[in-house]
Amino acid sequence: MGSGGYERGRVDLDGGCHAWLQPDGGWGWSNAGLVVGDGASLLIDTLFDLKLTREMLDGFGPLTGANPIGTLVNTHANGDHCYGNELVTGADIVATEACAEEMPGTPPELLAAMVEAGENGELGETGAFFARIFGPFEFEGITLTPPTSTFTGRHEVDVAGTTVELLEVGPAHTAGDCIAHVPGASTVFTGDICFIEGTPIMWAGPIGNWIDACDLIIEDLHPDVVVPGHGPVTDVAGVRRMRDYLVFVDAQARARHADGMPVEEAIRDIALGEFAGWIDRERLAVNVDTVYRELDPDRGRTDVVTLFGMMAALAP
Ligand SMILES: [Zn+2]
Structure with missing residues (x-):
């Protein structure tokens, strides 16, 4: 895998x-x-708004007509993976306990307000950044629809004869990340544990958990096919690249922290080298901030608007 085009829409795997x-x-x-079984399906994540989610459900329609979606898994609480939940009516919505706890923290109304503020010229550079990155989506009219079943650790779903194994690997990208492993198809859906050709963003950490999650995929599951949360379909080589970035950021941030360098300066000081070509490289700001928080637990959590401000300052 890993070859072939990267086009919008449906890709049929094995x-x-x-x-x-x-x-x-x-x-x-x-x-x-x-994941389609013999008479039922399991959907992994919905999309950032209702229009995009409807388009996806229509695209999967020829498959789900005879095999309706009985289970919807949210890999984590970010809106681009759960804001379309309300359209999957009648399904059991499964997520980790930590994901379910985190989900109400960022309601669609908040994103709508941030984009509106940005479009009205408020919040300065940060507002303009919001408007640019989130402006293409429609957050008005979304009803946040939380999980109906939660788990911790490991949870197995029998999708009409096809086994899907849900493995909790967070906190890493967010507080409650899980991945979906389909052993019979040697396929893993990673959610945002894997970004391909794009920079990952570490809202939660610790970074060691995220590196462990990569190792779990590479060494224990060693799937033939990896579907990332963002970017083209890949294989374990893509997960290795993701791991390389995390190890790099961890080392770079730790060294500067040990030198007593303030976080804002560390963010500007790190040269991304081989990762400079990935999109959304401004996420380095959040990643370094999260490593600093881990090294200095008294620092507390940086609020989300401040984090977006740090990224806006770094964005090309
Ligand atoms: Zn995402």
Whole structure:
């Protein structure tokens, strides 16, 4: 895998697995997955707004007509993976307990307000950044629809004869990340544990958990096919690249922290080298801030508007 085009829409993989891809995989342009059994399906994530989610559900329609979606998995609480939940009526919505706790924290109304403020010239550079990255999506009229079942650790779903294994790997990207493994198809849907050709963003950490999650995929699951949360379909080589970035940021941030360099300066000081060509490289700001928080627990959490301000300052 890893070759072939990266086009918007449905990609049919082996063993009843399917992906829905949204190039270019940048801010809000997430992927989803579908596992089709013999008479039922499991959907992995919805999209950032209702229009995009409806389009995806229509695209999967020829598959889900005879195999209706009985289970919807949210890999984590970010809106680009759950804001379309309300359209998957009648399904059991499964997520980790930590994901369910985190989900109400960022309601669609908040994103709508941020974009509006930015479009009205408020919040300065940060507002303009919001308007640019989230302006293409429609947050008005979304009813946040939370999980109906939660789990911790590991949870297995029998999708009409096809086994899907949900593995909690967070906190890493967010507080409650999980990945979906389909052993019979040697396929893993990683949610945002994997960004391909794009920079990952570490809202939660610790970074070691995220590196461990990559190792779990590479060494224990070693799938033939990896569907990332953003970017084209890949294999373990893509997960290795993701791991390389995390190891790099961890080392760079730790060294500057040890030298007593303030976080704002560390963010400006780190040269991304081989990762400079990935899109959304301004996310380095959040990643370094999160490593600093881990090294200095008294620092507390940086609020989200401040983090977006740090990224806006760094964005090309
Ligand atoms: Zn995402």
